[in-house]
Amino acid sequence: SDHALDYPASPDAVDWATHYPAFAASGQTPAFADVGCGFGGLLIALAPLYPDTLMLGASSCRTWCLEIRVQVSQYVEDRIAALRATCAAAAAAAPGASQTDALAADDPAVSSTAAGGYQNVSIVRANAMKFLPNYFPKHSLSALFFLFPDPHFKIRKHKARIISPTLLAEYAYVLRPGGIVYTITDVRDLHDWMRTHLAEFPLFEPVEEADLRAEGKGPILDAVWNSTEEGKKVERNKGDKWLACFRRIEVPREE
Ligand code: SAM
Numbered sequence: 127s128d129h130a131l132d133y134p135a136s137p138d139a140v141d142w143a144t145h146y147p148a149f150a151a152s153g154q155t156p157a158f159a160d161v162g163c164g165f166g167g168l169l170i171a172l173a174p175l176y177p178d179t180l181m182l183g184a185s186s187c188r189t190w191c192l193e194i195r196v197q198v199s200q201y202v203e204d205r206i207a208a209l210r211a212t213c214a215a216a217a218a219a220a221p222g223a224s225q226t227d228a229l230a231a232d233d234p235a236v237s238s239t240a241a242g243g244y245q246n247v248s249i250v251r252a253n254a255m256k257f258l259p260n261y262f263p264k265h266s267l268s269a270l271f272f273l274f275p276d277p278h279f280k281i282r283k284h285k286a287r288i289i290s291p292t293l294l295a296e297y298a299y300v301l302r303p304g305g306i307v308y309t310i311t312d313v314r315d316l317h318d319w320m321r322t323h324l325a326e327f328p329l330f331e332p333v334e335e336a337d338l339r340a341e342g343k344g345p346i347l348d349a350v351w352n353s354t355e356e357g358k359k360v361e362r363n364k365g366d367k368w369l370a371c372f373r374r375i376e377v378p379r380e381e
Contacts, residue, residue, distance in 0.1 A: 148245035163191035177242025213243035
Protein backbone atom coordinates (compact mmCIF):
# COMPACT_ATOMS: atom_id res chain seq x y z
CA SER A 127 0.00 0.00 0.00
CA ASP A 128 1.20 3.51 -0.70
CA HIS A 129 -1.06 5.49 1.64
CA ALA A 130 1.88 6.50 3.83
CA LEU A 131 3.99 7.87 1.00
CA ASP A 132 4.76 11.56 0.81
CA TYR A 133 4.92 13.10 -2.62
CA PRO A 134 6.65 16.31 -3.63
CA ALA A 135 4.22 19.01 -4.69
CA SER A 136 6.18 19.48 -7.94
CA PRO A 137 9.59 18.57 -9.42
CA ASP A 138 10.97 21.81 -7.96
CA ALA A 139 10.24 20.43 -4.51
CA VAL A 140 12.34 17.27 -5.04
CA ASP A 141 15.67 17.48 -3.26
CA TRP A 142 17.75 16.35 -6.23
CA ALA A 143 21.01 17.15 -4.43
CA THR A 144 20.30 14.41 -1.88
CA HIS A 145 19.88 11.92 -4.68
CA TYR A 146 22.79 13.08 -6.81
CA PRO A 147 25.22 14.83 -4.46
CA ALA A 148 28.02 14.85 -7.02
CA PHE A 149 25.80 16.86 -9.35
CA ALA A 150 24.24 19.08 -6.72
CA ALA A 151 25.30 22.23 -8.51
CA SER A 152 23.91 21.25 -11.90
CA GLY A 153 20.24 21.42 -10.99
CA GLN A 154 19.45 18.87 -13.67
CA THR A 155 16.64 16.39 -13.36
CA PRO A 156 16.82 12.75 -14.51
CA ALA A 157 16.75 11.69 -18.13
CA PHE A 158 16.04 7.96 -17.67
CA ALA A 159 13.29 6.54 -15.46
CA ASP A 160 12.77 2.85 -14.72
CA VAL A 161 9.20 2.32 -13.55
CA GLY A 162 8.82 -0.65 -11.20
CA CYS A 163 12.56 -1.16 -11.19
CA GLY A 164 12.52 -4.15 -8.84
CA PHE A 165 16.08 -4.86 -7.69
CA GLY A 166 17.54 -2.16 -9.92
CA GLY A 167 19.52 -4.25 -12.44
CA LEU A 168 18.70 -2.10 -15.47
CA LEU A 169 19.92 1.26 -14.26
CA ILE A 170 22.84 -0.21 -12.37
CA ALA A 171 23.93 -1.70 -15.70
CA LEU A 172 23.31 1.56 -17.58
CA ALA A 173 24.68 4.09 -15.07
CA PRO A 174 28.37 3.44 -15.82
CA LEU A 175 27.71 3.45 -19.57
CA TYR A 176 26.31 6.98 -19.45
CA PRO A 177 28.17 8.54 -16.52
CA ASP A 178 27.85 12.11 -17.60
CA THR A 179 27.61 11.98 -21.32
CA LEU A 180 25.38 14.12 -23.41
CA MET A 181 22.58 11.81 -24.44
CA LEU A 182 19.74 12.40 -26.81
CA GLY A 183 19.82 16.09 -26.24
CA ALA A 184 21.30 18.59 -23.93
CA SER A 185 21.09 16.91 -20.57
CA SER A 186 23.59 14.62 -18.96
CA CYS A 187 22.19 11.39 -17.81
CA ARG A 188 20.67 11.16 -14.37
CA THR A 189 18.81 7.91 -13.96
CA TRP A 190 15.98 7.26 -11.59
CA CYS A 191 14.29 4.10 -10.36
CA LEU A 192 10.75 4.01 -9.03
CA GLU A 193 9.67 1.07 -6.95
CA ILE A 194 6.66 0.70 -4.70
CA ARG A 195 7.69 -2.16 -2.41
CA VAL A 196 9.39 -1.06 0.83
CA GLN A 197 11.98 -3.80 1.15
CA VAL A 198 12.79 -3.82 -2.55
CA SER A 199 13.32 -0.06 -2.76
CA GLN A 200 15.42 -0.18 0.40
CA TYR A 201 17.52 -2.94 -1.15
CA VAL A 202 18.17 -0.78 -4.24
CA GLU A 203 19.01 2.23 -2.09
CA ASP A 204 21.55 0.16 -0.13
CA ARG A 205 22.91 -1.35 -3.33
CA ILE A 206 23.54 2.08 -4.86
CA ALA A 207 25.09 3.39 -1.63
CA ALA A 208 27.43 0.38 -1.50
CA LEU A 209 28.46 0.81 -5.14
CA ARG A 210 29.17 4.51 -4.60
CA ALA A 211 31.19 3.78 -1.46
CA THR A 212 33.24 1.07 -3.18
CA CYS A 213 33.99 3.37 -6.10
CA ALA A 214 34.94 6.24 -3.83
CA ALA A 215 37.26 3.96 -1.82
CA ALA A 216 38.83 2.54 -4.98
CA ALA A 217 39.33 6.02 -6.39
CA ALA A 218 40.95 7.20 -3.16
CA ALA A 219 43.27 4.17 -3.00
CA ALA A 220 44.36 4.31 -6.62
CA PRO A 221 43.56 7.62 -8.25
CA GLY A 222 43.07 7.19 -11.97
CA ALA A 223 43.14 3.40 -11.85
CA SER A 224 40.32 1.18 -12.99
CA GLN A 225 37.77 0.40 -10.32
CA THR A 226 36.60 -2.70 -12.07
CA ASP A 227 38.16 -5.35 -9.87
CA ALA A 228 36.98 -3.88 -6.59
CA LEU A 229 33.47 -3.59 -7.90
CA ALA A 230 33.17 -6.89 -9.69
CA ALA A 231 33.88 -8.63 -6.40
CA ASP A 232 31.01 -6.84 -4.70
CA ASP A 233 28.34 -6.81 -7.33
CA PRO A 234 28.20 -9.27 -10.20
CA ALA A 235 26.05 -6.82 -12.20
CA VAL A 236 29.13 -4.68 -12.63
CA SER A 237 31.54 -5.92 -15.20
CA SER A 238 33.38 -3.67 -17.54
CA THR A 239 33.59 -0.22 -16.05
CA ALA A 240 32.58 1.86 -13.09
CA ALA A 241 32.91 5.21 -14.78
CA GLY A 242 31.07 7.85 -12.87
CA GLY A 243 31.08 5.96 -9.59
CA TYR A 244 27.28 5.45 -9.70
CA GLN A 245 26.74 9.09 -8.80
CA ASN A 246 24.13 9.32 -11.54
CA VAL A 247 21.70 6.65 -10.35
CA SER A 248 19.14 6.93 -7.59
CA ILE A 249 15.87 5.44 -6.37
CA VAL A 250 12.68 6.66 -4.83
CA ARG A 251 9.94 4.62 -3.28
CA ALA A 252 6.82 5.78 -5.06
CA ASN A 253 3.67 4.59 -6.71
CA ALA A 254 4.42 5.32 -10.35
CA MET A 255 0.74 5.16 -11.21
CA LYS A 256 0.24 8.35 -9.27
CA PHE A 257 2.06 11.66 -9.30
CA LEU A 258 4.72 10.90 -11.93
CA PRO A 259 4.53 14.58 -13.02
CA ASN A 260 5.29 15.53 -9.41
CA TYR A 261 8.79 14.12 -9.92
CA PHE A 262 9.59 14.84 -13.55
CA PRO A 263 9.22 18.19 -15.27
CA LYS A 264 7.32 18.33 -18.53
CA HIS A 265 9.33 16.91 -21.46
CA SER A 266 12.33 16.08 -19.27
CA LEU A 267 12.84 12.35 -19.86
CA SER A 268 14.56 10.79 -22.84
CA ALA A 269 13.74 7.21 -21.82
CA LEU A 270 11.01 5.57 -19.81
CA PHE A 271 11.28 1.85 -19.04
CA PHE A 272 8.51 -0.63 -18.22
CA LEU A 273 10.37 -3.91 -17.91
CA PHE A 274 8.51 -7.07 -17.00
CA PRO A 275 5.69 -5.17 -15.30
CA ASP A 276 3.21 -7.08 -13.17
CA PRO A 277 0.79 -8.76 -15.61
CA HIS A 278 -2.49 -8.53 -13.62
CA PHE A 279 -3.99 -11.39 -15.58
CA LYS A 280 -7.65 -11.12 -14.57
CA ILE A 281 -9.78 -8.81 -16.69
CA ARG A 282 -11.15 -6.95 -13.67
CA LYS A 283 -7.51 -6.28 -12.70
CA HIS A 284 -6.53 -4.77 -16.04
CA LYS A 285 -7.07 -1.27 -14.70
CA ALA A 286 -4.15 -1.92 -12.37
CA ARG A 287 -1.81 -2.34 -15.34
CA ILE A 288 0.92 0.25 -15.52
CA ILE A 289 0.19 0.98 -19.19
CA SER A 290 -3.32 2.33 -19.62
CA PRO A 291 -4.92 5.08 -21.70
CA THR A 292 -5.07 7.52 -18.76
CA LEU A 293 -1.51 6.93 -17.68
CA LEU A 294 -0.18 7.24 -21.24
CA ALA A 295 -1.09 10.93 -21.17
CA GLU A 296 1.16 11.34 -18.12
CA TYR A 297 3.98 9.41 -19.75
CA ALA A 298 3.71 11.61 -22.85
CA TYR A 299 3.84 14.69 -20.61
CA VAL A 300 7.08 13.74 -18.87
CA LEU A 301 8.82 12.42 -22.01
CA ARG A 302 10.49 14.87 -24.33
CA PRO A 303 9.53 14.68 -27.99
CA GLY A 304 11.82 12.03 -29.49
CA GLY A 305 12.02 10.21 -26.14
CA ILE A 306 11.50 6.46 -26.09
CA VAL A 307 9.21 4.16 -24.11
CA TYR A 308 10.78 0.71 -23.77
CA THR A 309 8.52 -2.21 -22.80
CA ILE A 310 9.41 -5.86 -22.44
CA THR A 311 7.50 -8.80 -20.95
CA ASP A 312 7.34 -12.57 -20.97
CA VAL A 313 3.52 -12.48 -20.96
CA ARG A 314 2.17 -12.46 -24.50
CA ASP A 315 -1.22 -11.05 -23.52
CA LEU A 316 0.41 -8.15 -21.66
CA HIS A 317 2.69 -7.47 -24.63
CA ASP A 318 -0.35 -7.20 -26.92
CA TRP A 319 -2.08 -4.96 -24.38
CA MET A 320 0.86 -2.56 -24.01
CA ARG A 321 1.52 -2.45 -27.75
CA THR A 322 -2.12 -1.85 -28.62
CA HIS A 323 -2.62 0.96 -26.12
CA LEU A 324 0.62 2.69 -27.02
CA ALA A 325 -0.11 2.39 -30.75
CA GLU A 326 -3.57 3.89 -30.27
CA PHE A 327 -2.31 6.86 -28.33
CA PRO A 328 -1.81 9.84 -30.68
CA LEU A 329 1.50 10.98 -29.17
CA PHE A 330 3.33 7.66 -29.57
CA GLU A 331 4.48 5.83 -32.65
CA PRO A 332 6.04 2.37 -32.83
CA VAL A 333 9.75 2.19 -33.50
CA GLU A 334 11.68 -0.91 -34.56
CA GLU A 335 14.55 -2.22 -32.48
CA ALA A 336 16.84 -2.09 -35.52
CA ASP A 337 16.11 1.63 -36.01
CA LEU A 338 16.91 2.35 -32.36
CA ARG A 339 20.16 0.39 -32.67
CA ALA A 340 21.02 2.42 -35.77
CA GLU A 341 20.56 5.55 -33.63
CA GLY A 342 23.15 4.27 -31.13
CA LYS A 343 20.74 2.94 -28.54
CA GLY A 344 22.12 -0.61 -28.72
CA PRO A 345 23.60 -0.57 -25.19
CA ILE A 346 20.22 0.49 -23.81
CA LEU A 347 18.45 -2.30 -25.69
CA ASP A 348 21.00 -4.89 -24.57
CA ALA A 349 20.35 -3.85 -20.97
CA VAL A 350 16.58 -3.97 -21.50
CA TRP A 351 16.85 -7.54 -22.85
CA ASN A 352 19.39 -8.88 -20.39
CA SER A 353 20.13 -6.88 -17.28
CA THR A 354 17.01 -6.90 -15.10
CA GLU A 355 16.54 -9.51 -12.41
CA GLU A 356 13.17 -10.55 -13.83
CA GLY A 357 14.61 -10.79 -17.34
CA LYS A 358 17.37 -13.06 -16.06
CA LYS A 359 14.79 -15.28 -14.38
CA VAL A 360 12.87 -15.58 -17.65
CA GLU A 361 16.15 -16.43 -19.36
CA ARG A 362 16.92 -19.19 -16.84
CA ASN A 363 13.44 -20.63 -17.32
CA LYS A 364 13.88 -20.44 -21.10
CA GLY A 365 10.80 -18.25 -21.41
CA ASP A 366 10.03 -15.95 -24.34
CA LYS A 367 10.51 -12.19 -24.17
CA TRP A 368 8.59 -9.65 -26.21
CA LEU A 369 9.94 -6.15 -26.73
CA ALA A 370 7.93 -3.14 -27.90
CA CYS A 371 9.33 0.38 -28.21
CA PHE A 372 7.55 3.63 -28.97
CA ARG A 373 8.71 7.13 -29.74
CA ARG A 374 7.09 10.16 -28.19
CA ILE A 375 6.26 12.37 -31.15
CA GLU A 376 5.86 16.12 -31.21
CA VAL A 377 2.64 16.53 -33.11
CA PRO A 378 -0.29 14.20 -32.40
CA ARG A 379 -1.03 11.75 -35.20
CA GLU A 380 -4.27 12.25 -37.11
CA GLU A 381 -6.88 9.65 -36.15
N1 SAM B 1 11.53 -4.26 -13.75
C1 SAM B 1 12.06 -5.22 -12.80
C2 SAM B 1 12.74 -6.35 -13.49
O1 SAM B 1 12.57 -6.48 -14.71
O2 SAM B 1 13.45 -7.12 -12.82
C3 SAM B 1 10.98 -5.72 -11.82
C4 SAM B 1 9.84 -6.47 -12.42
S1 SAM B 1 8.65 -6.96 -11.18
C5 SAM B 1 7.75 -8.22 -11.96
C6 SAM B 1 7.51 -5.56 -11.17
C7 SAM B 1 7.91 -4.53 -10.15
O3 SAM B 1 7.08 -3.38 -10.27
C8 SAM B 1 7.78 -5.01 -8.73
O4 SAM B 1 9.00 -4.82 -8.07
C9 SAM B 1 6.66 -4.13 -8.15
O5 SAM B 1 6.82 -3.88 -6.77
C10 SAM B 1 6.79 -2.87 -8.97
N2 SAM B 1 5.57 -2.08 -9.09
C11 SAM B 1 4.32 -2.55 -9.35
N3 SAM B 1 3.45 -1.54 -9.40
C12 SAM B 1 4.15 -0.38 -9.18
C13 SAM B 1 3.80 0.99 -9.10
N4 SAM B 1 2.54 1.39 -9.25
N5 SAM B 1 4.78 1.89 -8.86
C14 SAM B 1 6.06 1.49 -8.70
N6 SAM B 1 6.45 0.20 -8.76
C15 SAM B 1 5.51 -0.73 -8.99
